[in-house]
Amino acid sequence: MKEVTDRRRLTAAELNRATLARQLLLRRERLDVGDAVRQVVALQAQEAASPYLALWNRVVSLGAADLDAAFAARDIVKASLMRITLHAVHRDDHPAFHRAMAASLRGSRLADGRFTQTGLTLAETDALVPAVLAFAREARTNDQVQAFLDGRIGARPKPGAWWALRTFAPVVHAPTGGPWSFGQRPAYLAAVSDPGVSDPLDAVQWLLQRYLQGFGPATTRDFGQFTILRQPVIREAVTGLGDALVELEGPDGSTLYDIRGGPIPEGDTPTPPRLMAMWDSVLLAYADRSRVIPPDYRGLVIRQNGDTLPTLLVDGHVAGVWRPVEGGIEATAFHEVSDESWAGLATEAAALIAFLADRDPTVYRRYGHWWKTLPHAEVRILPGPDEV
Numbered sequence: 001m002k003e004v005t006d007r008r009r010l011t012a013a014e015l016n017r018a019t020l021a022r023q024l025l026l027r028r029e030r031l032d033v034g035d036a037v038r039q040v041v042a043l044q045a046q047e048a049a050s051p052y053l054a055l056w057n058r059v060v061s062l063g064a065a066d067l068d069a070a071f072a073a074r075d076i077v078k079a080s081l082m083r084i085t086l087h088a089v090h091r092d093d094h095p096a097f098h099r100a101m102a103a104s105l106r107g108s109r110l111a112d113g114r115f116t117q118t119g120l121t122l123a124e125t126d127a128l129v130p131a132v133l134a135f136a137r138e139a140r141t142n143d144q145v146q147a148f149l150d151g152r153i154g155a156r157p158k159p160g161a162w163w164a165l166r167t168f169a170p171v172v173h174a175p176t177g178g179p180w181s182f183g184q185r186p187a188y189l190a191a192v193s194d195p196g197v198s199d200p201l202d203a204v205q206w207l208l209q210r211y212l213q214g215f216g217p218a219t220t221r222d223f224g225q226f227t228i229l230r231q232p233v234i235r236e237a238v239t240g241l242g243d244a245l246v247e248l249e250g251p252d253g254s255t256l257y258d259i260r261g262g263p264i265p266e267g268d269t270p271t272p273p274r275l276m277a278m279w280d281s282v283l284l285a286y287a288d289r290s291r292v293i294p295p296d297y298r299g300l301v302i303r304q305n306g307d308t309l310p311t312l313l314v315d316g317h318v319a320g321v322w323r324p325v326e327g328g329i330e331a332t333a334f335h336e337v338s339d340e341s342w343a344g345l346a347t348e349a350a351a352l353i354a355f356l357a358d359r360d361p362t363v364y365r366r367y368g369h370w371w372k373t374l375p376h377a378e379v380r381i382l383p384g385p386d387e388v
Contacts, residue, residue, distance in 0.1 A: 009249040010217065010256065013267025015291050016316045021263045022214050023282050024058035025313070026271055031059055033070040034090060041214030042097075043088040044279035044308075045078050048180035049363045051088040053277035053310075056355055064180075064359055071181045078173040078182065079191065080166075082227045083284075084108050086173070093210060094191060098170055099203035104228055109164035118156040125161060128152070129169050132162075133190040139174035141187050142166075179359040204229065204237040209244070209259060211285075217248050217258035221287040273344040274313040275322050275329065275352050278364055283308055283318070293318045297334055300374060310364060314341045321374065324362050328353060328383060332376045342380065349382035 010018075020026045023040050036059050037043065043051040056062045070076040077094050081087045081101050089097055098105075109115055110122055128149065135148050146162050153161065165171075170191040175181040211223055220234045238245065238257060248256040276283070282292055289298055297318050301309045312320040312331055319341075320333040329349035337345075356363055 007247045007249060009253075010251065010264065011267050012251045012291070014264050015217065015250070017265040017267055017269045017271070018217060018263065019215060019282060019285075019291055020271055020316050021265050021269075022216070025274060025282065025316075026265065026269065028058060028060045033059070033062075033066045034075050037070075037076050037088065038090045038093070039214065040281070041089070041093070041210050042082060042281060044085065044277075044281050044284065045088040046086040047278050047364070048178070048182040049360060050277040050279050051076075051078075052180055052359075053275075053352075053355075053363070054280055056352070057274050057276060057280075062355075064355065068175075068181050071175045074172070074189075074192070077191070079171070080105060080168075084167065084228065091192065093206075094172070095170075095193065096203045096206040097210075098191065099198070099200060100207040100229070101227065102168060103200065105168035109167050112164070114159055115161070115164040118160040120153070120156070120161055124153075125164065128161065128165065132165055132169060133171070136171055136188050136190040139176075139187040139189050141185060145188065201236060201240060204233060205241055208234070208237050209241065212245070212257060212259045212262065215281075215285045216262050217250075217256035217264070218286065219250065219254050219256055219288075222285065225287040226285045271316045273315075273341050273348060275331075275345070275348050276311045276313050278310045278367070279308045280311070283311065292316070300334065303370060307367060307370065309367065309370060312337075312345060314345075320376070321371075322349075323364060323368060323371065324353075324356065325381065328381045331380050331382050332371070332374060333378045333380075334375060335377050337378065342382075346383040353383075 024036065033055065036055055040058065043054045045051050052064050052067055055067060075091055076088050077091055078086055078088045079094060079098065081089065081097050084105060110125065131152065132145065135145065142162065149161055166188060170193065171188045172191050173182060174187040174189045176183045176185060176187050207227065208223060211226055212218060220231060220238060223234055224231055245257045246260055248258060250256050283289065293301060294317055301311050301318055301321060309321045310323065311318045312322055312333065314337055319335060319337055320331060322329050322331045329352060331345055
């Protein structure tokens with residue numbers, strides 16, 4: 001590993017390997033669930049299975065029940081955070097992450113017609129938050145909270161007030177069962193508060209440092225893509241952190257920021273193939289996604305509506321997509337893949353089939369319509385009879 005001590009120009013290969021190292025994708029690590037989630041910062045979680053598959057790719061012998069237990073104990077919490085999207089994060093990070101994102105979460109809802117049709121003022125809405133949090137000291141469904149609010153403010157046009165509050169108020173999702181802890185009918189709990197993180201700028205600085213620990217080195221535009229925070233807010237955070245950050249130069253001459261001592265492996269460091277979860281954060285954490293996704297493939301794996309397909313990672317880059325089918329895992333490569341890589345993917349497929357067996361063998365099946373329009377250089381059903 002190279003330790004970053006001063007500004008130097010990095011290659012595209014070094015940036016790729018830095019991401020893989022920090023995201024536990026150079027090799028699976030022996031970590032408990034809490035430490036693994038802390039390391040990778042945030043797991044995209046709008047599809048309930050994805051945090052499980054993301055950790056399966058990163059942790060040695062991950063037991064799905066271990067993540068179930070972490071959600072149940074609220075060691076890992078699921079909430080609307082970066083990009084106004086559901087993420088699973090460590091409980092110690094949630095207060096600062098929420099504080100950093102609060103203005104964006106709030107603004108995204110209170111200017112929307114689905115909220116303004118209620119006729120509530122912003123002050124009236126903010127005044128509802130303490131009562132909702134008190135009501136949500138135990139898990140509450142959407143219908144229960146809606147009935148509670150109707151009792152306080154009278155019937156209003158739906159989805160309205162609760163639709164907005166459940167996004168920007170400090171609430172987390174409560175496990176409701178099903179194969180991946182969270183079902184189609186969400187329930188909510190008041191988040192555990194942390195008065196130690198109250199200043200918005202301090203919270204953004206916390207989030208920026210955590211982002212760089214898990215995804216750096218990166219530009220301010222990359223951090224903006226990860227969060228949807230505005231550039232003036234990001235630049236203020238960078239300035240405030242001062243010498244806590246180091247500057248590097250990207251392959252295109254752009255300024256990259258990083259934590260001191262952040263690992264940057266050699267660009268030719270071997271990396272194993274992986275079967276990545278839908279919406280894996282490694283595919284979404286950068287403005288310049290060529291770090292992991294070849295430009296010609298970006299529109300194939302990240303669809304216009306935002307669906308981000310489960311991908312094949314070969315030599316650290318997206319090489320195609322996968323889905324469960326009868327007989328195994330169907331792997332569609334967009335370009336020719338070496339026999340060695342196919343063998344590695346087959347081994348991964350066998351392990352994934354075993355992981356899914358007691359949970360959801362046909363995970364992500366409702367997204368299968370995308371495969372009708374995908375190109376392919378080769379399609380294999382893995383693992384083949386002679387591949388494992």
